[in-house]
Amino acid sequence: MSGSANRSSRRGGSRTLRARYAGGTTHLRIGRNLNEQLAEVLRAYPAPRLLVSESQVARARQRQLEDLQDRVEHGRLVLRAGEEGKSSVSLLAILAELHELQAERGSVLVAFGGGMVGDLGGLAASLWKRGMPLVLAPSSLLAMVDACVGGKTAINFGGTRNSVGTFWPADHVVVDLDCLETLPQHEWLSGFGELLKTAWLSSPAWAEELEAEGSALFRHDHHRLDHHVEQALRYKIQLTQRDEKEQGERALLNLGHTLAHVLEAREEVELPHGQAVLLGMLAALLVARQVGEAEPGDATEMEKRLIGLLKGVKLLPRPDLAALPSQELVEAMAQDKKVRHGRLRMVLPRRVGDCVVREIEAAQVLKGLQAWKERLS
Numbered sequence: 001m002s003g004s005a006n007r008s009s010r011r012g013g014s015r016t017l018r019a020r021y022a023g024g025t026t027h028l029r030i031g032r033n034l035n036e037q038l039a040e041v042l043r044a045y046p047a048p049r050l051l052v053s054e055s056q057v058a059r060a061r062q063r064q065l066e067d068l069q070d071r072v073e074h075g076r077l078v079l080r081a082g083e084e085g086k087s088s089v090s091l092l093a094i095l096a097e098l099h100e101l102q103a104e105r106g107s108v109l110v111a112f113g114g115g116m117v118g119d120l121g122g123l124a125a126s127l128w129k130r131g132m133p134l135v136l137a138p139s140s141l142l143a144m145v146d147a148c149v150g151g152k153t154a155i156n157f158g159g160t161r162n163s164v165g166t167f168w169p170a171d172h173v174v175v176d177l178d179c180l181e182t183l184p185q186h187e188w189l190s191g192f193g194e195l196l197k198t199a200w201l202s203s204p205a206w207a208e209e210l211e212a213e214g215s216a217l218f219r220h221d222h223h224r225l226d227h228h229v230e231q232a233l234r235y236k237i238q239l240t241q242r243d244e245k246e247q248g249e250r251a252l253l254n255l256g257h258t259l260a261h262v263l264e265a266r267e268e269v270e271l272p273h274g275q276a277v278l279l280g281m282l283a284a285l286l287v288a289r290q291v292g293e294a295e296p297g298d299a300t301e302m303e304k305r306l307i308g309l310l311k312g313v314k315l316l317p318r319p320d321l322a323a324l325p326s327q328e329l330v331e332a333m334a335q336d337k338k339v340r341h342g343r344l345r346m347v348l349p350r351r352v353g354d355c356v357v358r359e360i361e362a363a364q365v366l367k368g369l370q371a372w373k374e375r376l377s
Contacts, residue, residue: 015230019149019169019237021244026149026169028237030230034176035064039071041135041172045108048101049074052094052121056081057113057139060182065112074110075101079117083264086116086156088164094124098132105129108171114140114187115147115273119165122153126168134170139179141191142274145198145232148173150240150250160335161261167245175233177226186272189313192217193274195232196309197255197281202235204353211309251357255347256280259369262332269320278315281349282306282375287368288348291360298351305352307375322376326369330362 014031029037042049051065051074058065058078069076077097079090098109109132111121118136125134138148154165180188192214199207213224236253243250260276263269271279285302288294294302310316333344343359350356 015226017230017233017237019241021151021169021241023169024171026151026171026173028149028173028175028233030175030177030226030233032176032178034174034178035067036071038135038137038174038176039068041174042072042074042108042110045133046104046106047073048103049108049110050077050094050098050101050103051075051110051112052077052079052097052117052124053112054079054081054085054114054117057117061112061139061179064179079120081116083116083156083161086120086154088155088157090120091124091155094120095128098124098128103128103132105132108133108135110135110137112137112139113143114138115143118143118147119152119154119162122151122168122170123155123165126153126166131168134168136170136173138173138175140183140187141180141229142187142194144175144177144180144229145191146194146236146253148175149233149236150253151244159265161265175229177229180225186275188217189315190272190274192313193256193277195228197253197277198232198235200281200349200352201252201255201355202353203231204351206231207352211305214309215312251345252347252355254357255349255355256284258333258336258344258346259283259329261336262329263321265332266324269324271321275315278306278310278313279318279321279376282310283369283372284346285349286371286375287346287360287365288350290368290371291348291358291364293348293356293358294350302349302352303375316376318376322373324373326366326373329369330366333365334362 014029014034017028019026055078079085109121109125111118122134125132136148138144151167151169153168154162157164196210199210239250256277257280260280263271263276264273289299344365345357345359347355348358
């Protein structure tokens with residue numbers, strides 16, 4: 001089944017996509033007001049069922065979660081919000097709850113929330129009885145366009161993001177865009193960072209379109225949002241079907257992430273994931289210029305577009321980031337799980353729609369970071 005093209009169909013007001021992997025098929029439904037569809041998915045699995053969420057989402061989507069409880073019987077576990085909750089403690093809490101419920105191998109775990117909940121819930125599902133069904137109900141733009149597809153699960157460990165995890169694709173993903181009505185502004189920007197990353201990887205035309213419409217999305221003008229979410233999901237489905245375990249081209253999805261994960265780990269800067277990715281994309285571009293992967297004309301055009309966007313969403317200037325020691329940043333990047341033989345592996349943009357994965361010496365990365373810090377001032 002792995003490698004076959006994704007297919008789509010319409011049902012009511014929703015759109016259905018399918019991703020076929022070696023272990024089975026992920027069914028994705030995109031639309032609005034999908035609580036009954038989510039309940040329908042859950043009814044297909046025997047009790048006990050467990051829904052895992054986190055405190056902020058549980059408050060923001062209280063009515064939706066109560067409505068779902070009325071529609072189908074299930075247990076609920078609410079975890080601590082934020083990256084601090086993406087830990088072995090939270091993982092053990094989920095496993096303990098599954099044990100308490102006497103969940104069977106055929107029971108289902110539902111992860112309702114952002115990427116943190118999806119990663120945690122997915123890891124717990126992959127471990128319980130050596131693997132139980134998983135349903136994802138992403139509630140953030142970031143989770144909808146990135147984390148809900150491809151089967152990556154993880155917790156943070158030893159100060160490194162996502163260092164302990166598995167590949168465990170969900171059986172079903174229900175992308176209810178109504179969840180975005182309660183999304184905080186900084187979460188919109190975080191999701192936009194992943195959207196732009198995907199557009200820069202896949203399509204120059206889509207990238208220009210997204211950059212032009214970005215300000216409208218930040219004003220919660222949802223007229224084109226369904227289109228952008230579906231574009232991102234289609235691209236990621238195609239890529240992950242061809243390279244399910246990240247042995248090759250799937251690594252392209254890490255554009256901007258090598259530095260982004262380091263910035264997120266710095267407590268003094270408090271930078272959400274998607275915002276860190278946008279800044280990491282600028283760093284990757286400057287490294288690409290440094291090592292000659294991006295032609296000067298292409299690099300200048302991309303830099304102008306990206307810096308203009310970063311200023312427009314008030315991510316520049318950032319003197320606090322410019323003050324971070326460059327050597328410390330490079331050393332932290334060297335702890336990334338994509339490092340091979342001591343050489344950093346980064347995704348470098350040659351031009352919009354054409355990116356490559358390259359192994360780079362730390363000294364070259366350091367020079368690129370120096371240029372990056374100059375742009376931040």
